[in-house]
Amino acid sequence: MSEYSLLLALNLDGAGNDPNDSALAALRAESAEFHGVSFSSDGLLDSVQRASFVAAKTQRIAVLPVIDALFTEPFHTATQLASLDIISHGRAGWILETQNDSVQADAVGRSILPEDQLSTEAADVVTTHRRLWDSWEDDAVIRDEATGRYLDATKLHYADVEGKNFSVKGPAITPRPPQGQLPIIAPAPLFTPDGLQHCRLNGADVVKVNAANLDELLAKAQTASSKGAVAIELDVYLDTAGDTGARRAAEQSVQRTPRAEFIGSVDELISFLKKFAEATANPEDQRRHLVHLHPGDLRIDASVLLDEVLPKLKHSNLLAPIGDTLRETFALPVAKNRFQEAS
Template sequence: MSTLPPDDQPRGRGLLLLELDGAGSHPAAWRASRTVPGAVLAPDHLRGAVLAAESAGFHAATLSDPGLPGHPDPDDAARLNALQRAAFAGPMTRSLALIPEVDTVYTEPFHVATQLASLDYVSGGRAGWLVAASPSAADAAAVGRDTVRGAGLSREAADSIEVSRRLWDSWEDDAVIRDVSTGRYLDVDKLHYIDVDNGNYSVKGPSIIPRPLQGQLPVVSPAGLLSPEAVAAGAADALLVSAPAPELLAAELAETRAGLAGGGREPALIAELDVVLDSRGQTAADRLAALNGHTAWESPRAQFVGTAAELTELLTEVLAWADGVRLHPAVLDTDLEELSRLVLPELRRRGLLAPTTPDATFREQLGLGRPASRYAATSTPAGAVGSISTTAAGAEN
């Protein structure tokens, strides 16, 4: 592993994220999980996983989306999508941010924006968006369009994010009046048409639900998906940085940060790490060999295989370069137990982790302020207030 950054190197925010989809990130995780395969898809399993992650002190949980690249799970067809699962988990958590993976290519941004805004309300402002761009021909056929590949994926992802951000801004914060005495529900002068036609999407708006609690949900993107210009323009609030091996993570993070220098507001950098730990008398290497004996783990991420103490040392170094780390446990219940018992308490003792604060928004965790609507400055001056009655609002919906 590289040496620690120099004194003038910005230190990270100390965030730990956990991928908690299914039985684990290894494709054969269901064979080693203490949860029977059928129960992995049940609500109780998700409830237990998010509560365990929150109790352990993780700051955020990501949920992968069935069918997207990198998730070759034979049970995908039986699973609710990531956004639906995040909405289920929202009301039962207090400090854990929930970040579902949502495709930007074959899902209309109008629907994405409204569903994510709803998640922000359900979770009390703890929602994020992990953007994905599917190159799948099957996904394209399902919606009756041509398959998008190469640079087209990057353009569609950036356009989808931009449309969604504008839709979130299409309601000003105080657009909802709820004045029972006059029967007014909305100030229509504080709803705005976004009028976007960027070649990929033509959307007028406004959204059909009020502005999210955070104003703008934080957008998390894999590094390299969006163009440098889109990142510099603020398309992403955090980038996921991968490397072929743990010892290369620091260099990859440093290179990514250098590429952002001078390019506008810099997004947070979150390192990606697969994790296999010693557990219950079995070495991590033996556990991984047994899992790979069923199905090989073909992952683009750095892979840590070892003891909890060794992982703690690695994370100590990585967190000096990164704003956070997203851990992908090979087998969720087994590795999460070791992380909760041995790794997170020691990192916290060393002062490397940000505190977990009940009801803090995901933007606050990332150190981001709450932005004003971009359309607020164009509002009708005070005194020229329009409205829509509660009866009309019902008809509109």
């Protein structure tokens, strides 16, 4: 098993509608040395707004908004994510989802997509983001007072994306993000011959696998890790001094999710995380793998994670160091600009 290979992210849904509560929870996670925190829309603020508020309040922890790739405008989300990366000084990533339901589709005047088109649509969306983020070269902003030029126009490029259901001309309206390309985490079913590709120029950096049980989850993660970085998601119900995770999970049976569940003690969770690190260790590829934890009850389970699980993990040499950017944390290569490389 490789040392320093594991990344941990904590989902903060349930922190409350006040963004200050999310910021406080993120600061606690940062102090405990979580690598990242994630956000969905809470009904009042969308995930990027929540992440942006937290990014301005934190120093080292990554911010990971969950954003749908089907019924959002790629040009706008590319701009939002680039701005988030600027606010966070390179700590932003994107957890990509495909929310293919009629409510989302009706809201933007579209129809739900056939299942066999989801991966190609996601690939078109990711390609759009990738090309827009490269559409400004790193030295495009010159601020030349003598000539009155803010930009060197030769350093801007058209994205020129022609997708199946949309097209984007570009260039972007914001400078290139500090990371060049934000890490993108996307579900495994989207990685198809006509869809997303793993660790490619227009692909996603991290493949997110899911399974009905923990053994199957480990097996899928091991297979996916042969091609690059992997993420798994767990709903976590942990035992406490006066209660059991099993009892609390049973009480929430109506609200359970399709994600794999871990129900048990702190030591049992650490044992599972060690198995995940062993299953995904690859001496030929030093990219790191992510465990995305969703507390069953943020108030209870997050406290156990922060106060008991993280301290023990730090002594086990399982946790990877936190880099200056999220790409560094994932041990991803520097993102070169495709247009600059081609010139």
